[in-house]
Structure formats: C-alpha cells, structure tokens
Amino acid sequence: xxxxxxxxxxxILNFADDQxxxxxxxxxxxxxxxxxxxxxxxxxxxxxxxxxxxxVLNSDAKFDILIDDKAEIQQVDTFKYVGAIVDxxxxxxxxxxxxxxxxxxxxxxxxxxxxxxxxxNIKHKKHIGQTMVESVLCYGSMIWALREEDKRRIMAVEMDxxxxxxRVSRLQRVRNEEIKxxxxxxxxxxxxxxxxxxxxxGHLMRMEDTRWPKRxxx
Numbered sequence: 001x002x003x004x005x006x007x008x009x010x011x012i013l014n015f016a017d018d019q020x021x022x023x024x025x026x027x028x029x030x031x032x033x034x035x036x037x038x039x040x041x042x043x044x045x046x047x048x049x050x051x052x053x054x055x056v057l058n059s060d061a062k063f064d065i066l067i068d069d070k071a072e073i074q075q076v077d078t079f080k081y082v083g084a085i086v087d088x089x090x091x092x093x094x095x096x097x098x099x100x101x102x103x104x105x106x107x108x109x110x111x112x113x114x115x116x117x118x119x120x121n122i123k124h125k126k127h128i129g130q131t132m133v134e135s136v137l138c139y140g141s142m143i144w145a146l147r148e149e150d151k152r153r154i155m156a157v158e159m160d161x162x163x164x165x166x167r168v169s170r171l172q173r174v175r176n177e178e179i180k181x182x183x184x185x186x187x188x189x190x191x192x193x194x195x196x197x198x199x200x201x202g203h204l205m206r207m208e209d210t211r212w213p214k215r216x217x218x
Contacts, residue, residue: 001028005215015082026063029054037067053079057088084140091143096150100157103137107161115164122183125165133161134189141193142200151190158189 002009003022011032013020021036023029037047053076054065065073078087078094085095107115107129114120114128137157144150159176166182168174180186207214 001032010212010216018081020081026065030065033065033073034067049073055079055086055088057090059088091140092145093147093150095140096144096146096154099137099139099141100153103133103157104160106136107133107157107164111161112164115161116167118167122165126162126183126185129158129161129165130192133157134192138189138193138196142196144193144197146190146193154189154193158185 001023002011003024004010010022012022019036021029021032023032033052037049040047049067049071053074055076055078056062062075065075067073078085080086084091085098087094111128111132115125137154146154159179162183162185163170163174163179166174166179168179168182204213204217209215
C-alpha cells in the first residue's frame, strides 16, 4: 500500500486538519480510506465525506471509491491542497495560470491608482509590486517546471505593473527594455523565481537523509 520508495512506503501527508492519502490503485485507495474512516469513528472523530475527494495522477482513468454502501468519494480533475492547485500532472500549468490571474486582480483593482500616481517614487512602486503582486504570483514557484509560454505570461504580469509605475500606457509604444531602464528593473521576475528554486534545492540538500522530501527527491 502507498507509494513504494526504496524499502518503505509513502502513505499519508498530514497538514492541520487535512490528510492526503496516497495509493497505487483504486483497490488500495478504497481499503485505506475505509480503514481510516472506521478508525476515526472509533476515536470519536467524523470525516467530512462531502469534502473528501480523490484525484488520479498521470492517467485519465475513472473509478468508484466506496466508503460504505451509502457513501461514495467524488473524483475530481483538480483540487487545492496547502494553497496550491494539484491536477493529474501534479503542480504545474493550471496552478501557474491561477497564480497569474490572482496577481492581475491585485494590481488591477486595489493598486491601480498607486501605479499612476506621479507623487509616489518609482522605487517605492516597484517595491510595492514585488511585495504585493509577486508574493501572490510566485507562491510555491520554487518547485515549478516552467515552460517558455509560462515564462512569457509571468513576465507580462511584471511588465504590466512596471509600465504603469512608469506612467506609460501601451498606446505610447515604449519598448519593454526602456521601461526596465526607467524603473531600474534589470533583474526579472523569472530570475527571482530561479533564485527561489535554488534556495529550496539548497534547503532540500541540507535536510537529514531520513526526511521524506529528500528521500522522494533521491
């Protein structure tokens, strides 16, 4: 049961009041969920079956998971866990698209008047962008595997708030390089994402060999 890693099995991830269960097939998944459900009831705890979902990774297979004769677990194409959207390919395209949409909402609505304010220093505007926009845009980015299309769309978010910070509309047809020069923004958001990935990799390599993140990586 679970996912075999060397001589052990990876079964469960716990976070706050949520629990993620891992299995190789539908039979193991159903057995593990039934055992958990029964055990929790013996401890006086209730599992919210309405909120319980399962996702099949790297496959389009569909099957039923029954906890008892009356309760069936819903299969989904995506779900959110610890703030990130997981799909059948793991954490990737759908999560990145959602991050971009969320970041655009931040700089379009509450911050739009700040970008165009001529009394606010460009340096301060850039700091606001990196603090408030990029914190939303780049959440969890240290583990992203970026395609060229993803990089282009992420860069477009950065250039949009930088262009507004310089108080230059698209109709003025000022090149991106000129905008970067005006805002002293030579390091790009993609470069900062790469730095986050390297910091996470260094953190991973410094972990004890018994830690699951390092064991899974190896």
